[in-house]
Amino acid sequence: MNRPTMAASRRVALAAALAGALVAAGPAAAQQQEVRLGWMGAITGPIAQLVPPILRASQLAVEQVNEQGGILGGRRLTLISADSQCNAQGGNDAGNKLVNVDQVVAIVGGLCSGETIAAANSQAIPNGVVMVSPASTSPLITGLQDRDLIFRVVPSDAYQGQVMARMVWNMGLRRVAVTHVNNDYGRGLAGSFRTAYEALGGTITAFAPHEDQRASYRTELATLARGNPEALVVIAYGGGSGLTVIRQALEGGFFNRFIGGDGMRDDVLPRELGANLNLVVTQPVPREGNPGLEIFNEAFRRVGGNPASIFVAQGYDAAFALALAIQHSGGTDRARISASLRAVTAPGGTVIRPGQWREAVAALAAGQRITYVGASGPIEFDANGDVPGNVAQFTIQGGTFVQGPILSAN
């Protein structure tokens, strides 16, 4: 064998050894005692700043389970996190590690809709693993062929759009223009708003997407202002394009009345544009009079978390509900988690609130049915594994957003 070939084969061997070492370093030897719950989310990537509090909230649920006697007769529950990077490749890869290497019983996650769908389609569904997303709002998740494995504790953005349409209609507005940030969120909410508003009899005079983080939207605004709309519906982020769109709409005299989605509920808007800004927004909120939220907020504050962070209540609920489902199923058999998850969230049983792990274990041991009413409210999964939303109206008063009535889509 000549030398270049020798050198080459040494390098192949080296590379193979490196790959082997990395794989072998994984936790191959499953410890029988611990019960593994997977967690996937975009720890790195475009939503990185939103993720640590959500992960912390899920960890809080797991800590509470372990502090209160553990799971399945004293076994330790561990949360194994994987970074899904907010894209399909990352979602598949994180799902692969959790499902196959770690052999988790179920998964909390993902966060970005693309990572959730990729992990569900390529890993969770073929292997029969339940996923509960705390944050993926894409309507596509509703329609997945998921053998009842994919759930979420956050409403699809199809619902908020319907509520918003009814609100705008009830405000007496019959002609509006719509602009939305051109991503999954903006497209989903604006699309469902449009369908619902037109079904009510309203007229959309213009409907235009815009790219986030641009310096000027004057061209788009000039087009949107044609056709005598009474208001502009802005589906965007207050800290991003939303502020610029409204500022330039006011400056150019294109619009003076605005409607927004939850992304626009940002105090930067009244601060920058004045306390008399005419902006009404909708936002999904925890059910009113739900003591679970206060219990969670208190516990989350105690571990140094900020309860005002986005999707933390959902992050907690997804983990706690899955822990309850594992306890209910009586073992780590993945195939039984889906039915158990429905059993522990169905109404009519003994009410279990955030942190009441010991009570839940005792009730299950006594053969009682339990109903987990979480930090985000009752978790009433429909046939697709979606939860109905609870959307409130917010108006600007005294330079900040103040919650108004809970709205209905009907």
Place this chain on the structure above:
Amino acid sequence: MDQATLGLLLYVLGLANLAAIYAVMALGLNLNWGVTGLFNAGVAGFFAVGAYTSVILTAPDSPHFLGGFDLPLPVGMVAAMLVSGLIALAIGAATIRLRSDYLAIGTIGIAEILRLVLKNEEWLTNGVRGITTIPRPFVAETALVSELSYLAMTLAILLVLYVLLEAALNSPWGRMMRAIRDSETTAAAAGKNVDARRLEAFVLGSMLMGLGGALFAHYLRYIGPEATEPVTTTFLVWVMLIAGGSGNNRGAILGAFVIWTIWSATELLTRQLPPEWAVRASYLRIFLIGLLLQVVLQRYSRGLLPERNPAERGATGPQDRTL
């Protein structure tokens, strides 16, 4: 086989599946850059075109995107290559005469245009939401059979491509391409039609990137705009080729497997840290990926399997230099 062993096997199969898909694209880029010296920085664009083409042709009818053709998978894949090739032909006709860095800028821009069109033409692609109703062969079987069958298919495609590309590289055509890469003036002086040959390599390479996109979409059963972002397509494929050995087909394949393994399996290391470190560990992993790439590139500056000249290949010319 117990569950843990089966799981590890499934993980390795999943890893190999994606690595093999990336290897197809790395072979395409090798034909562009390694062999002909074309700085194609638009991998993401051809990847996206191939993925969406195959998906639209093979997916069932849907009100959300152009579809309902329900054609068999091989038709989708061949069409993915053809459409990518046609688009590359149009782009190449306009840009192929640009020298390397200008071609890079041109292809980056065109790839972004392609991606933006696919992101915004909702009737065609369902826009930012992407498509989930993509057929995947063998998916009804158990996870193990399904993964193995898909891997067998991808590896078979990879093998055919490798054999064809090796034959091409060892033929007079391959020598002509390398001559163009090393000195266009000399090749032109020898009577070669440099622009036509460069265009040929550009189109053929882009077809393989389109095929990679199709294989990817059918494997994950999902395609959306964020799946075609340049970091996980253009950048990663370039790293694979450079680390593996630009100009060497086996290097391109090895690079895809090694880099994808590093990309994925580093997390198995960093997650050994305590749970409080979960967020930091993810960043540590990105750091580790960068560090390992540095090590590979510093230690093997010409790649893990460097290009060998025809004499070393034993194809033609003087006898091997036996040492």
